[in-house]
Amino acid sequence: DAKTTQPNSMESNEEEPVHLPCNHSTISGTDYIHWYRQLPSQGPEYVIHGLTSNVNNRMASLAIAEDRKSSTLILHRATLRDAAVYYCILGNSGGSNYKLTFGKGTLLTVNP
Amino acid sequence: EAQVTQNPRYLITVTGKKLTVTCSQNMNHEYMSWYRQDPGLGLRQIYYSMNVEVTDKGDVPEGYKVSRKEKRNFPLILESPSPNQTSLYFCASSLAGGIPRSIFGPGTRLTVL
Numbered sequence: 001d002a003k004t005t006q007p008n009s010m011e012s013n014e015e016e017p018v019h020l021p022c023n024h025s026t027i028s029g030t031d032y033i034h035w036y037r038q039l040p041s042q043g044p045e046y047v048i049h050g051l052t053s054n055v056n057n058r059m060a061s062l063a064i065a066e067d068r069k070s071s072t073l074i075l076h077r078a079t080l081r082d083a084a085v086y087y088c089i090l091g092n093s094g095g096s097n098y099k100l101t102f103g104k105g106t107l108l109t110v111n112p
Numbered sequence: 113e114a115q116v117t118q119n120p121r122y123l124i125t126v127t128g129k130k131l132t133v134t135c136s137q138n139m140n141h142e143y144m145s146w147y148r149q150d151p152g153l154g155l156r157q158i159y160y161s162m163n164v165e166v167t168d169k170g171d172v173p174e175g176y177k178v179s180r181k182e183k184r185n186f187p188l189i190l191e192s193p194s195p196n197q198t199s200l201y202f203c204a205s206s207l208a209g210g211i212p213r214s215i216f217g218p219g220t221r222l223t224v225l
Binding site for chain 2: 036041042043044045046049098099100102103104105
């Protein structure tokens with residue numbers, strides 16, 4: 001599985017934007033970039049995914065570098081409820097096992 | 113509400129006493145899987161199932177069994193639990209095909225004494 005690298009932790013203030021980086025220099029042409037998050041005492045939760053173009057949804061935006069070797073998850077206005085571990089995961093739609101290979105993720109702390 | 117449910121949520125048991133953790137989804141998803149989460153090791157896949165009667169091993173299947181007799185249910189069976197199976201377990205489901213968005217259950221915290 002292609003590997004991703006994320007900072008161990010980041011800190012933000014409430015109401016401010018947060019940019020969570022992810023490096024994936026060995027990404028293949030068919031790999032999608034997925035982001036999940038895990039709130040305290042809960043199961044992981046899907047956030048967003050993309051292939052080449054930037055993506056927006058109600059939760060966040062995903063900015064993908066032109067060479068696809070890195071991406072950034074953007075939370076436009078962090079709230080206390082966004083405090084979680086954020087995982088950047090590579091995967092593709094082929095094959096029979098939609099396994100998500102979780103790394104250590106980034107622990108996001110949001111200060112009031 | 114679309115969801116994955118797991119039972120029990122918490123379980124303390126003793127070595128060798130067979131147990132089953134149930135997982136059920138109400139979204140008609142074909143794909144289901146089990147993960148365990150341990151400090152420092154992250155989430156690792158135990159078993160997965162592409163559809164009814166189709167199951168396969170993930171990364172850490174030793175000591176576990178699964179079955180998929182119905183589309184909605186995917187129980188995890190520990191025939192003879194050992195202390196190294198003390199962990200937080202998550203069940204997940206998604207549609208097959210396309211780009212699956214996995215829906216995870218709330219987790220089952222298992223302690224084997």
